[in-house]
Amino acid sequence: MLRKRIIPCLDVRDGKVTKGVNFLGNRDIADPVELADFYSKCGADELVFYDITASAEGRALFTDVLKRVASTVFIPLTVGGGIRTLDDFDRVLKCGADKVSVNSGAIADKTLIRRAAERYGSQCVVISADVARIDGGYRVFGRGGRDDTGIEAGKWIKYCVSEGAGEVVLNSIDTDGVKGGFDIEMLEALCKSVPVPVIASGGAGNTEDFIELFKKLPWIDAGLAASVFHYKEISIPELKAALSENGIPVRL
Amino acid sequence: MVAIADYGVGNLFSLQSSLRSLGEEAKLALRPEELKSADRIILPGVGAFGDAAKKLRETDMFDALIEEAKAGKPILGICLGMQLLLEKSCEFGVHAGLELIKGEVRPIAGVIPKGLKIPHIGWNGLNFKPHPIFKDIKQGDCVYFVHSFSAQNCPSVIATTDYGAELAAAVANENVIGCQFHPEKSGAVGLAILKSFCEI
Numbered sequence: 001m002l003r004k005r006i007i008p009c010l011d012v013r014d015g016k017v018t019k020g021v022n023f024l025g026n027r028d029i030a031d032p033v034e035l036a037d038f039y040s041k042c043g044a045d046e047l048v049f050y051d052i053t054a055s056a057e058g059r060a061l062f063t064d065v066l067k068r069v070a071s072t073v074f075i076p077l078t079v080g081g082g083i084r085t086l087d088d089f090d091r092v093l094k095c096g097a098d099k100v101s102v103n104s105g106a107i108a109d110k111t112l113i114r115r116a117a118e119r120y121g122s123q124c125v126v127i128s129a130d131v132a133r134i135d136g137g138y139r140v141f142g143r144g145g146r147d148d149t150g151i152e153a154g155k156w157i158k159y160c161v162s163e164g165a166g167e168v169v170l171n172s173i174d175t176d177g178v179k180g181g182f183d184i185e186m187l188e189a190l191c192k193s194v195p196v197p198v199i200a201s202g203g204a205g206n207t208e209d210f211i212e213l214f215k216k217l218p219w220i221d222a223g224l225a226a227s228v229f230h231y232k233e234i235s236i237p238e239l240k241a242a243l244s245e246n247g248i249p250v251r252l
Numbered sequence: 253m254v255a256i257a258d259y260g261v262g263n264l265f266s267l268q269s270s271l272r273s274l275g276e277e278a279k280l281a282l283r284p285e286e287l288k289s290a291d292r293i294i295l296p297g298v299g300a301f302g303d304a305a306k307k308l309r310e311t312d313m314f315d316a317l318i319e320e321a322k323a324g325k326p327i328l329g330i331c332l333g334m335q336l337l338l339e340k341s342c343e344f345g346v347h348a349g350l351e352l353i354k355g356e357v358r359p360i361a362g363v364i365p366k367g368l369k370i371p372h373i374g375w376n377g378l379n380f381k382p383h384p385i386f387k388d389i390k391q392g393d394c395v396y397f398v399h400s401f402s403a404q405n406c407p408s409v410i411a412t413t414d415y416g417a418e419l420a421a422a423v424a425n426e427n428v429i430g431c432q433f434h435p436e437k438s439g440a441v442g443l444a445i446l447k448s449f450c451e452i
Contacts, residue, residue: 001414003375003394040439045375071269076396076437096265098437121299123371123398166371197373221374251375251394 003251004214004243005045005222006236007199008229010035012081013052015061017230030230033068039229040073042236045251047073048101048169048224051081052144063095070096080128084108089116093124101126101169104142106160107149117164122196125167127160129153131186132173138190145173154190161196168194169224172202179205179228182213187220197221204228207242214248254450255281255290257317259307261332262298270436274447284316292450293320297332301341301357301401304332305349314350321352326427326452328385334423334430335401343401352428355406355420363404364416371400372415375438380411380422384452385429388444395421395431395438395445402432427452 010017010032017030036047049069051062059082070077079092080101089100100120106112106127116125130141131153138153157168170191172183182203191198200213204225213223228234240250254271256264258280271278271294278294281287295317297304308314321327329337338349341357349357361370375394380386395413403409403420411422413433423430429449435442 001376002372003377005374067265070266072273074266074270074273074436074443075439093263094265096263096269098263098266123298123373167373195369197369221369 001249002221003045003249004220005199006043006210006239006250007046007048007222007224008039008044008236009048009050009201009224009226011050011052011226012062012065014058015065018052032065033072035230036069036073039236040075043240043251044075044236045222046076046078048078048080050101051079053082063091066092066095066097078126080126084112086112086115086119089120089124093120099124099126099167101128103128103130107140107142107151113160113163113165117166122164122166125165126169127157127165127167128169128171129157129160130171130173131190133186138186141173145176157190157194161194165196167197167199169199169201175203176201177227178203181205181209182223184213184216187217192217192219199224201225204234207234207239210239210243211246211248214243215246253277253279253290254292254294255279255287256294256296257287257308257313257333258282259304259311259313261304261307262296264296267294267296267330267436270443270446271450274443274450276450281313282311284312287313287316287320290325292326292328292452293317295327295329295333295336297330297336299332301332301335301343301349302345302347304336305347308336318350318352321350321428324427326449327352327429328449329428329430330436331399331432331434334432335403337423337428337430338403338406341401353403353406353408353423353425353430355403355408355423357401358404360400360402360415360419363402363419368416371398372419373398376413376415376433378411378413378421379418383410383422383424385422385424385445385448386411387448389441393441395433395435395441397421397433399432403430
């Protein structure tokens with residue numbers, strides 16, 4: 001039986017891991033290579049790296065970090081942040097990424113997903129959608145959650161999958177950093193009929209939040225979180241043991 | 253020395269790194285001679301079968317792989333590389349494979365129950381028959397899969413995985429072995445499988 005995946009997310013700026021609350025106030029917490037190795041040994045099923053630097057120097061530091069991680073950690077690696085062109089796909093795939101996550105880049109260039117899927121395969125292209133409730137609907141945000149694009153989220157996710165995205169990460173801006181649980185309502189409204197794997201992101205505060213996620217939404221494939229893992233509020237081995245005890249299939 | 257066939261499909265960084273982490277000398281082989289001088293060969297691959305088979309022919313590796321296999325050299329196909337070992341594939345038309353293992357490559361959509369997501373992506377358990385590549389792992393250990401096609405009508409299946417139906421996870425015909433999953437992305441279990449292959 002396919003196992004539910006637990007995915008720590010590492011935001012990397014200037015070669016270091018950071019995590020903000022509601023996308024603001026980032027502070028450095030660790031060496032990403034060390035942290036990636038630690039997570040892999042703890043049983044993380046996959047790692048996501050977001051490059052949140054804007055400068056060319058930061059970008060070079062990021063690809064260096066990625067190469068070092070891919071040389072020592074042998075689980076799937078997804079990379080996102082600043083992916084706007086096929087050259088960006090190329091750059092991170094050559095450094096050892098297995099999948100590339102796009103968000104603002106796909107909003108700016110509506111052909112990016114299709115062209116990337118045609119060149120690298122759908123399994124390589126992940127659409128990451130930052131979504132918030134606005135005026136009773138769900139709206140996609142760009143630029144790390146700063147810009148309301150006005151795009152209706154359900155339609156956007158369907159479009160991206162029809163263009164060839166092989167996986168969807170739904171990040172709820174409304175629950176991100178709040179640690180009050182995943183946004184079950186938003187996930188159900190936007191992702192229930194999505195035919196590709198769906199990764200829930202935003203809001204995990206404790207082990208029970210993951211149990212609730214997989215029990216209430218059995219079609220969800222993975223849960224992603226950052227700070228609760230980085231600050232050791234949740235230990236991955238304990239989380240997986242608890243999920244298993246609750247009848248949720250995980251890789252132990 | 254392990255030669256990784258580099259015929260222009262896919263990213264070999266992780267595969268090469270994983271072998272190096274095991275202390276194996278792993279070189280990318282761009283020409284048939286480089287396959288011949290190696291002790292063992294890994295045939296990786298992602299993407300479409302027809303395109304990959306064409307590239308193997310263009311680089312003259314197609315015939316070289318068959319010769320080396322017939323000479324008894326250990327060969328490990330991974331993912332699409334495993335599928336290429338079979339007789340044929342029906343992905344975007346019918347394409348001939350290396351015909352080193354009996355069987356064909358067909359969509360998993362035809363065998364798994366409706367409603368399951370395709371591709372089959374993620375960690376799934378292995379049920380395997382005794383084989384040297386599995387000597388250091390346990391029944392049920394998980395490995396990482398990403399695929400929409402699988403080996404079917406294949407008498408040489410040595411491991412399966414349960415995705416609503418039993419899918420072929422590994423195949424072997426003497427010195428020619430194939431894994432549908434990615435050992436280079438399957439953590440400690442995957443590394444143990446690669447290590448065992450390097451000891452065959």
